[in-house]
Amino acid sequence: MxxxxxxxxxxxxxxxxxxxxxxxxxxxxxxxxxxxxxxxxxxxxxxxxxxxxxxxKGRGGRAGAAGRGTARKPPMAAHIQVGAGGRVVIPADLRAALEIGEGDILSARLVDGELRLLSPRAAVRKAQDLVRRHVPPNVSLVDQLFEDRRREAEAEADR
Known part of the structure; x- marks a missing residue:
């Protein structure tokens, strides 16, 4: 020992x-x-x-009235052994946190010497966050697209 x-x-x-x-x-x-x-x-x-x-909830005084909605689950970590043929098994608690199951396809990237795995759900969330940063909350991209199409149709009809 x-x-x-x-x-x-x-x-x-x-x-x-x-x-x-x-x-x-x-x-x-x-x-x-x-x-x-x-x-x-x-x-x-x-x-x-x-x-x-x-x-x-409510333990340790972290999520009191002042911190309501700000309590975060601590990041999960694991020591994972590389098996035969380079196979890696993701522990069940990490799979549950990532909301992935057997047969799901993950995106893998090497970033600064770290292997990063991205679930499809996490990829969608990242894309949504990116769009939210660049589109004001009161703007509807769908409405703008429809308006652009109407103008294009009117311009073609006038030709």
Whole structure:
């Protein structure tokens, strides 16, 4: 058994109160579930249950009246082993978060030495966000297209 990096783990959980918050923070920092369980003197199943279950609302004072709607789920991370033939298995909790299933096709890109996978749903959201940044909220692109087509039809009819 290897020694746990307890100093680093202590730093990660220094300002946290609840065991669940500590488990989530250590997971986000990249520690494995077994390491977290040993460090916090909890059963592995407890750690797993906390990480699989969605965080309860109103806990930890983060989503109070002032922060309503601003609470964000912590980013998910995993250590993934490359198998035979370069195969990689995406863990179930990450697949659920990405809303992808068996047979779905993902887009893959290499960006600054990172492999980035993009689900079809995430690609649509990115495109919608891009359009929202460049089109004012009170403008209807559909109405503009119809108006352009009407003008073109009128111009052709006048010829």
């Amino acid at each position: 290897t020694a746990l990096p307890t100093h680093r783990m202590q730093e990660v959980i220094a300002d946290l109160e609840t065991v669940s918050d500590k488990i989530r923070a250590l997971d986000e920092a990249g520690f494995q579930r077994a390491e977290i369980a040993r460090f916090l003197n909890k059963r592995y199943q407890h750690v797993r249950n906390v990480l699989v279950a969605p965080p309860k």
